[in-house]
Amino acid sequence: MKRALRTIFARAEALLEWGFGQRLNPLSCLGALGWYFFWIVAGSGIYLYIFFDTGITNAHASIEAMTHEQWYAAGIMRSLHRYASDALVVVALLHLLREYSLDRLRGKRFFAWLTGVPLLWFIYVCGITGYWLVWDKLAQMIAVATTEWLDTLPFFGEPIANNFLNSSTLSDRFFTLMVFMHIFAPLFMLFLMWLHIQRHAQARVNPPRELAIGTAVMLLLLSLAYPAVSQAPADLDVVPANVALDWYYLGVYPLLEVIPGGQLWLLLFGVTAVLAVLPWVPPAKIAPAAVVNLENCNGCGRCFQDCPFSAITMLPRSDGMAYAVEAVVNTDNCVSCGICVGACPTATPFRRATAIVAGIELPEFSIAGLRAQTMAANAGEPGTPRVLVYACEHSEAESLRAPGTSVITMPCVAMLPPAFIDFALSRGHADGVMLAGCAQGDCHYRLGDVWTQQRIDGARDPYLRQRVARERLAISWLAGKPKRRQQVLDEFRSRLRSLPPRSKTRQSDRA
């Protein structure tokens, strides 16, 4: 199922990439788009509230006035409110499916998933109470169906559906409750959205500017072309015959026609429970967390700045060394991506092999081991130029392995300290180095692509030294695109062929 979903998303992404390019691909910005739509809904909602009459008798008329008399302002705001809400459902569901397909919920990454599940409920509560406030035929249908459905739960002493039997039993009470819910549910949802990203350093809550502007223009055009309108006013003495549904929010109501209310609750609670346990089913293999080697940690804080999962804290020194602080790993948050290792200035291969222990290391993937692999990679392989590919586990770059091309795989390309590129080239272990990461703007470990590029460009410590010939370096973010990746390698190889030959590996490094 995961694999099938992954294939579907990969195809859709490839299609969208034509129009949007990799960076602006909406499918890799779904979480950020969710935030964006939320703010549009909140802003337009506040505006509408100014003109909305919160009493049941005048609610419908006040909305009609906004829609028709003030179509150029409140009318547009109403349409924006509706269409951004619909878009929020779509992006939240796509985001859920995509994160699932990419397996970004397992093991220690469970937190965002677990807080995302109740978010779904809140989105629907906000939407349904919103439709209720219009108090038209659709709202009447929702009011009656929802209260009858709620009455199938064993929580309410008196049937709440009695409030909507006919116009004489109708009171403002329940309607006012809905107004409150429609205001407080989004506030609580905002709190959950904040909680949702608490384990993410520098969470992407804003879509790229061009995408944001394009989306706003699309919503505005849609609002002008198809303004949101109400149906006829509610009349409890007449059962609505036909109502047009908003399927994004109200798709559950037709189900009540075929499934008894109690069973539908069971089904929804069951689906929620299944979703909630997905991060642990089947149990994930959890790699051991990064470990700080205090004797090599100088407290520079680069690992703290680069960890995408807020798993590192800088605390006062505990070992009496002259530095003020030391790095401490929160093992509950650490997903073993190794990005901190790539950030650590002590993770350099330019030292005697016996002395190589970095300030922070992955227990299952040491810097000394990486150095040994680098030195062994192209040794004795025929064919020139010799290319050394440092790849991430999610890049599917193993297929590049061939005579003259070695591949060293690590959890994330950003685990590679830039000094290794210098080392491989200056010590003659390779004629060219290629970095093969997963996807630009969509790194499996969130920020690996950004940090890698900044380190190479000299914009972030530890940066790649100026002396490294950039023409001997290729970078590709092409997971799932083996042909294009191979093409990048072939082009790189022909570029290398046109360059002057490299000196041979220094024997002293082979020790």
Ligand code: HEM
């Ligand atoms: C209002 C709806 C939602 C919004 C606005 C939202 C927003 C976000 C944002 C901004 C991120 C961080 C992206 C990044 O910086 O890398 C994120 C990550 C994530 N979200 Fe959501 N989300 C929503 C709903 C959901 C739902 C319903 C689920 C699933 C049940 C979910 C599961 C996840 C997962 C698994 C991650 C990635 C965690 C990781 O990288 O470790 N989200 N979301």
Ligand code: SF4
């Ligand atoms: S391995 Fe990754 S998640 Fe763990 S501390 Fe290092 S950067 Fe953070």
Ligand code: SF4
């Ligand atoms: S990057 Fe290395 S030296 Fe700097 S604080 Fe982290 S572990 Fe210590």
